[in-house]
Amino acid sequence: SxxxxxxxxxxxxxxxxxxxxxxxxxxxxxxxxxxxxxxxxxxxxxxxEGIIYLDKLKRNRLMRSDELYKFSDGTLTSIRTVLQDIAFDLRMEYLPKRKWSERDRTTSRIMIKAIDKHLYERRLMRNLEKSVGGREYGEDFRLLERII
Incomplete structure (x- = not known):
C-alpha cells in the first residue's frame, strides 16, 4: 500500500x-x-542548499540553488515572491501558519539572490540574442529603443 x-x-x-x-x-x-x-x-x-516548493500538481519539489537553470522564468518568479514574503516575515494566507526563524529568513534571502542573478543573466542573454538577430523583437519596443 x-x-x-x-x-x-x-x-x-x-x-x-x-x-x-x-x-x-x-x-x-x-x-x-x-x-x-x-x-x-x-x-x-x-x-x-535548497527549498521545497509546491508544483502545479500540488506535489512537494526540491529546488536546489545550483540547479536554477532547470526552471522556467514563471516558476522562478512565483517562488521568489513566496521567498520574499518569508524573508520579510509577512503573514500570507498561502504560507504555513508558523513563525519563521532567522535561519529560514536567511535561507530565503540567499535563494532570492541566486534567483535574481539567474533571471538577470537570462534577460541579458535574451537581449544579446535579440540585438545580434537571433530572436525577433516582437512587441519589445523598449529594447528596440535602447539598441537604436
Whole structure:
C-alpha cells in the first residue's frame, strides 16, 4: 500500500536509501543541513542548499540553488515572491501558519539572490540574442529603443 503524503518530495529517479543526514539543532528547532541519498542508478547525491516548493500538481519539489537553470522564468518568479514574503516575515494566507526563524529568513534571502542573478543573466542573454538577430523583437519596443 503506497500512501501519498503531502510532505513527499518527488524526483525523476527513485531514492533507494538515505545514507547520511546532518542536522543542526538550535533551541527547540532542528534544521536539515545536509542529506546524502542513493538513487536507482546506485549513485550518491548530496543536497545542501535548497527549498521545497509546491508544483502545479500540488506535489512537494526540491529546488536546489545550483540547479536554477532547470526552471522556467514563471516558476522562478512565483517562488521568489513566496521567498520574499518569508524573508520579510509577512503573514500570507498561502504560507504555513508558523513563525519563521532567522535561519529560514536567511535561507530565503540567499535563494532570492541566486534567483535574481539567474533571471538577470537570462534577460541579458535574451537581449544579446535579440540585438545580434537571433530572436525577433516582437512587441519589445523598449529594447528596440535602447539598441537604436
Amino acid at each position: 503506497h500512501t501519498v503524503s503531502r510532505h513527499d518530495v518527488y524526483f525523476r529517479k527513485r531514492i533507494i536509501a538515505i545514507t547520511h543526514v546532518k542536522i543542526m539543532k538550535w533551541y527547540d528547532y532542528e534544521y536539515l543541513e545536509k542529506i546524502e541519498v542513493r538513487r536507482e542508478d546506485q549513485t550518491l547525491h548530496m543536497f545542501k
